[in-house]
Amino acid sequence: MVHHLRLRLVACLLVxxxxxxxxxxxxxxxxxxxxxxxxxxxLGDTPTLVFAASRRAETLAQAPASVTxxxxxxxxxxxxxxxxxxxxxxxxFSIVDDRNYTTATVRGLVRxxxxxxxxxLMLNGHRxxxxxxxxxxxxxxxxxxxxxxxxxxxxxxxxxxxxGTNALYAVVNLVTRRGSSINGVExxxxxSSFATREGGVALGGTSARGxxxxxxGSAMKSRGADLYxxxxxxxxxxxxxxxxxxxxxxxxxxAQVAYGDFSLQASYSSRTKQIPTAxxxxxFDDPREVTRDSVATxxxxxxxxxxxxxxxxxxxxxxxxxxxxxxxxxxxxxxxTFTADVCTLEGQYLRYVGDHxxxxxxxxxxxxRLDQTVFNDSPxxxxxxxxxxxxxxxxxxxxxxxxxxxxxLTLGLRYDNYETFGGTTNPRAALxxxxxxxxxxxxxxxKAFRAPNAYELYYSDGGxxxxxxxxxxxxxxxxxxxxxxxxxxxxxxxxxSLYRVNVRDLITLTTDPTDGLLIYRNADRVHSTGVELxxxxxxxxxxxxxxxxxYQDAVDKSTGSAPPGSPHHLGHLGIWTVLPGDAGTAxxxxxxxxxxxxxxxxxxxxxxxxxxxLRFRPWRTRNLEVTAGASNVLDQAYGxxxxxxxIQLVIPRDGRVYRVGLCARLDREGKSW
Amino acid sequence: xxxxxxxxxxxxxxxxxxxxxxxVPQAAATDQPFVMIVHPSNPASELTxxxxxDIFLKHTTEWPTRVPVHPVDQAQASATRHAFxxxxxxxDVQSYWYQQLYAGRSVPPLEVPDDGxxxxxxxxxxxxxxxxxxxxxxxxxxxxxxMP
Numbered sequence: 001m002v003h004h005l006r007l008r009l010v011a012c013l014l015v016x017x018x019x020x021x022x023x024x025x026x027x028x029x030x031x032x033x034x035x036x037x038x039x040x041x042x043l044g045d046t047p048t049l050v051f052a053a054s055r056r057a058e059t060l061a062q063a064p065a066s067v068t069x070x071x072x073x074x075x076x077x078x079x080x081x082x083x084x085x086x087x088x089x090x091x092x093f094s095i096v097d098d099r100n101y102t103t104a105t106v107r108g109l110v111r112x113x114x115x116x117x118x119x120x121l122m123l124n125g126h127r128x129x130x131x132x133x134x135x136x137x138x139x140x141x142x143x144x145x146x147x148x149x150x151x152x153x154x155x156x157x158x159x160x161x162x163x164g165t166n167a168l169y170a171v172v173n174l175v176t177r178r179g180s181s182i183n184g185v186e187x188x189x190x191x192s193s194f195a196t197r198e199g200g201v202a203l204g205g206t207s208a209r210g211x212x213x214x215x216x217g218s219a220m221k222s223r224g225a226d227l228y229x230x231x232x233x234x235x236x237x238x239x240x241x242x243x244x245x246x247x248x249x250x251x252x253x254x255a256q257v258a259y260g261d262f263s264l265q266a267s268y269s270s271r272t273k274q275i276p277t278a279x280x281x282x283x284f285d286d287p288r289e290v291t292r293d294s295v296a297t298x299x300x301x302x303x304x305x306x307x308x309x310x311x312x313x314x315x316x317x318x319x320x321x322x323x324x325x326x327x328x329x330x331x332x333x334x335x336x337t338f339t340a341d342v343c344t345l346e347g348q349y350l351r352y353v354g355d356h357x358x359x360x361x362x363x364x365x366x367x368x369r370l371d372q373t374v375f376n377d378s379p380x381x382x383x384x385x386x387x388x389x390x391x392x393x394x395x396x397x398x399x400x401x402x403x404x405x406x407x408x409l410t411l412g413l414r415y416d417n418y419e420t421f422g423g424t425t426n427p428r429a430a431l432x433x434x435x436x437x438x439x440x441x442x443x444x445x446x447k448a449f450r451a452p453n454a455y456e457l458y459y460s461d462g463g464x465x466x467x468x469x470x471x472x473x474x475x476x477x478x479x480x481x482x483x484x485x486x487x488x489x490x491x492x493x494x495x496x497s498l499y500r501v502n503v504r505d506l507i508t509l510t511t512d513p514t515d516g517l518l519i520y521r522n523a524d525r526v527h528s529t530g531v532e533l534x535x536x537x538x539x540x541x542x543x544x545x546x547x548x549x550x551y552q553d554a555v556d557k558s559t560g561s562a563p564p565g566s567p568h569h570l571g572h573l574g575i576w577t578v579l580p581g582d583a584g585t586a587x588x589x590x591x592x593x594x595x596x597x598x599x600x601x602x603x604x605x606x607x608x609x610x611x612x613x614l615r616f617r618p619w620r621t622r623n624l625e626v627t628a629g630a631s632n633v634l635d636q637a638y639g640x641x642x643x644x645x646x647i648q649l650v651i652p653r654d655g656r657v658y659r660v661g662l663c664a665r666l667d668r669e670g671k672s673w
Numbered sequence: 674x675x676x677x678x679x680x681x682x683x684x685x686x687x688x689x690x691x692x693x694x695x696x697v698p699q700a701a702a703t704d705q706p707f708v709m710i711v712h713p714s715n716p717a718s719e720l721t722x723x724x725x726x727d728i729f730l731k732h733t734t735e736w737p738t739r740v741p742v743h744p745v746d747q748a749q750a751s752a753t754r755h756a757f758x759x760x761x762x763x764x765d766v767q768s769y770w771y772q773q774l775y776a777g778r779s780v781p782p783l784e785v786p787d788d789g790x791x792x793x794x795x796x797x798x799x800x801x802x803x804x805x806x807x808x809x810x811x812x813x814x815x816x817x818x819x820m821p
Contacts, residue, residue, distance in 0.1 A: 046774060049771055049774065049775050051775055056768070056771075056772055057768075057771040057772040057774070057775035057776075058768065058771060059771070178777050180777065212777070258777075303776070305730070305769065305772070305773070307723055307726045307727050307730060307732060308726075308762075308763075309730075309762060309763075309764070309766065309768075309769050311772070352763070352764055354763070354764065355764050355765075357768070
């Protein structure tokens with residue numbers, strides 16, 4: 001029933017936006033996006049562009065950061081369904097799935113169970129990290145359906161100089177499709193193993209007057225795999241078998257309208273997940289252990305370019321997040337509800353002085369509502385009822401100085417102020433030498449921070465196990481990097497990167513010896529040194545590939561060894577080709593994750609898994625595609641390290657998963673329809 | 674101290690005049706290394722530098738006669754284009770087009786390889802405007818003065 005209500009909400013969101021468009025515009029939604037006189041420059045030679053590295057579009061070689069851009073073509077060719085699937089294919093990232101939330105590790109830096117708070121996730125430049133815990137959702141709980149995304153920009157390294165908190169280890173910017181790229185309607189449906197059903201619709205186009213509209217909605221429901229956990233293998237706990245307690249379902253909607261200098265976007269997502277691991281010491285194999293997460297976002301932005309090439313940009317967004325967790329214990333049903341409402345105003349001005357580009361901007365954020373409620377049902381007992389509201393603001397400036405025709409120096413500085421801990425200043429410096437067209441050598445330095453979130457500051461369960469820690473400081477990071485970007489062919493690029501990252505004041509759950517209660521402290525220091533290699537693009541003819549390898553040596557200074565969940569070796573090979581006669585695409589990817597320490601110091605086995613995906617057009621028309629694929633085709637038994645909230649040291653991933661689907665497109669010109 | 678540094682940086686961005694790195698070359702008709710050309714039927718005889726900028730950034734889409742404007746650019750490596758960009762925009766304009774392309778707002782003007790191709794494009798199109806290296810004016814096009 002609740003799920004149906006959410007689906008209706010998604011539908012209402014789509015309909016409401018659609019009705020905001022005038023009727024004659026809707027009739028012309030599928031009009032061609034390009035200007036009419038048809039005498040434009042050839043865009044075939046335009047290099048890959050990235051926005052997130054400098055808050056403006058530039059080439060990968062110019063960007064003062066190590067960047068990977070994943071395109072819609074790759075997403076389609078490999079059949080990726082979540083942001084985690086995308087990140088797992090790129091250099092330096094590995095994924096941890098604890099059967100509740102999915103998180104990413106970057107450059108060996110990982111805190112199991114951190115909900116991705118040390119990676120900044122953005123949608124068209126607007127932060128998606130939110131809620132009481134500033135979490136970034138990248139699995140099926142992700143706020144955005146991957147079918148909504150045109151490209152994913154992945155910046156390894158700090159980004160606080162432009163984006164403030166959470167941009168500690170990496171910045172991931174999701175760039176949505178535009179109505180003009182759909183130019184009609186797409187309907188998708190898919191079925192896969194474990195009784196998983198998924199469907200979606202995307203609608204878009206551009207009116208003759210330049211109004212671009214894009215709407216999408218999707219829903220997924222899965223029974224999930226039954227799992228075996230040896231830690232619970234006794235008669236009282238169903239011999240370790242978690243049966244029918246791995247249900248997962250979501251519903252998501254997105255709407256975007258752009259006209260001239262203005263754009264509006266809104267999204268809604270809801271995900272409900274049963275937890276099969278009996279986390280936090282709950283009753284094993286109990287279907288009542290469930291988390292529900294919902295995110296709603298709405299905002300407007302304005303961007304204008306002047307004749308002197310200066311540019312002004314501003315945005316106003318409202319974000320609402322809610323988390324409900326239900327945790328069954330032998331004598332009581334414990335429940336948590338976290339709610340956050342955030343309003344964010346941002347602005348930026350770019351101008352040129354000679355060849356030098358200067359940018360200034362600011363951000364004002366009002367966390368109007370940060371509520372945490374913890375209570376027990378039957379018998380009813382309120383353990384925490386905490387309500388907060390916070391202000392945060394920031395100003396930043398950055399200069400891109402053209403030292404010569406081949407050397408570019410970027411200097412940036414950002415000051416953030418929080419009501420909680422005060423201020424923090426984060427600079428960056430980048431020297432980029434152009435070696436050849438689309439090739440460069442980069443020397444990068446950056447500092448970043450993560451503000452303590454409301455959960456870490458104020459969560460308490462009434463003195464039973466954990467108490468609040470309102471005096472936390474922000475985590476801080478320094479990053480040093482040498483990177484080489486090399487164009488290897490017309491559409492093929494390679495990169496090599498050497499880096500050293502030092503993180504201090506990591507917020508860690510510790511035990512207060514005075515009362516034995518858990519409390520968050522700025523306790524840990526970690527450093528990571530590594531090398532990354534990546535080659536991606538069109539190899540030749542119809543064949544494209546992405547090859548990535550990373551060696552990373554992260555050390556937790558308190559233990560002198562790698563943090564739990566941190567692998568030394570990561571490798572990925574993805575190959576895809578356009579089938580003869582443009583009859584579709586076929587993709588194969590092989591991923592390797594080296595052994596990782598479990599939290600008791602033992603090793604979680606390394607694994608190598610292969611996935612295949614076929615997209616076939618039976619009548620050589622784009623209007624109908626049949627898809628089929630299998631992940632973990634060799635049915636490898638593997639898993640991810642469990643965090644402190646789990647008894648399990650290793651939480652198994654799925655074995656072989658089959659999937660089949662259909663994608664139907666109705667283009668405006670759709671002669672075949 | 675930190676706040677003061679940031680404040681100085683922000684003020685610098687806003688307060689520094691755009692020509693602080695040196696005066697932007699003025700596209701005076703006498704010393705410019707390029708000539709703006711239009712179709713002979715175009716009544717325009719002179720344009721300001723700002724008007725040329727608006728045309729080539731596609732902010733202006735029509736001539737006063739309501740004829741659509743079709744700017745014609747030269748290849749990026751062209752010396753004439755370099756001189757034109759310096760004179761009109763004060764810098765290379767590529768980064769502007771990267772942003773426009775990225776945002777899906779517009780695409781750069783038609784780009785042709787050399788002077789001859791510019792002349793051919795302008796001669797055939799009443800709404801076209803382009804630039805070629807200074808020298809004898811080819812047949813079939815009309816020169817337009819660019820005023821500061």
